[in-house]
Amino acid sequence: MKWRSIYLLAATLTATITLAFLTGCSSGKRDGTAERLVAIKVTSPHLPFGNPSEAGSAPNNQLVLRPQFAASWNSSKRFPNCVAWKLVASGIGDTERSQFYADREIDTPSPKDYTRSGYDRGHLCPSKDRSDSPESNKGVFTMLNIIPQVTDNNRGPWEKAERFERDLALADREVYVIAGGAGSQEGFKGIDVPESRTLR
Numbered sequence: 001m002k003w004r005s006i007y008l009l010a011a012t013l014t015a016t017i018t019l020a021f022l023t024g025c026s027s028g029k030r031d032g033t034a035e036r037l038v039a040i041k042v043t044s045p046h047l048p049f050g051n052p053s054e055a056g057s058a059p060n061n062q063l064v065l066r067p068q069f070a071a072s073w074n075s076s077k078r079f080p081n082c083v084a085w086k087l088v089a090s091g092i093g094d095t096e097r098s099q100f101y102a103d104r105e106i107d108t109p110s111p112k113d114y115t116r117s118g119y120d121r122g123h124l125c126p127s128k129d130r131s132d133s134p135e136s137n138k139g140v141f142t143m144l145n146i147i148p149q150v151t152d153n154n155r156g157p158w159e160k161a162e163r164f165e166r167d168l169a170l171a172d173r174e175v176y177v178i179a180g181g182a183g184s185q186e187g188f189k190g191i192d193v194p195e196s197r198t199l200r
Helices: 002-014 032-043 134-139 157-170
Strands: 061-065 070-074 079-087 120-123 146-149 175-182 185-188 191-193 196-199
Touching: 079 146, 079 157, 157 175
Parallel strands: none
Antiparallel strands: 061 070, 070 079, 079 175, 120 146, 175 196, 185 191
């Protein structure tokens, strides 16, 4: 139990919130960086400021784009490096929570792999952030959007951070969030466990 307390403390202390709001500014320059950012904006509304991990086709940094979020998947750790999503008030509703499922395109763990592991199936893009429709909510229950999380953190400080970002969105702001785990330690059933989680 001592290591869980240390983990919880470390996760709480390292969790930082840096929320970026779309300003629509442009320098007008068309160098390679600007063109790459424009291409990402067209590809995913969740990455208007660029690709944070420079994810592409590499197995441990694979870019996966979904209507609900953009993810960098790590096949060795068997959890996402990070997930990015755009949050606005219209995405928040009262749809009931969906059920966890193994992803149909990416080789993710099964929800059953977490059974009796001592860890929650921790959403990166939260269920409530995609509660405007059953289809949207189901999209965040893919195991592609899940990392192992200690229960006290998942239902404590992490949930408070999620509520804070939703309050901003409900105040008519466009909120862009990037969340992921940092570091890794031995886990269970081939799934690494992040040493901490961050929300930016």
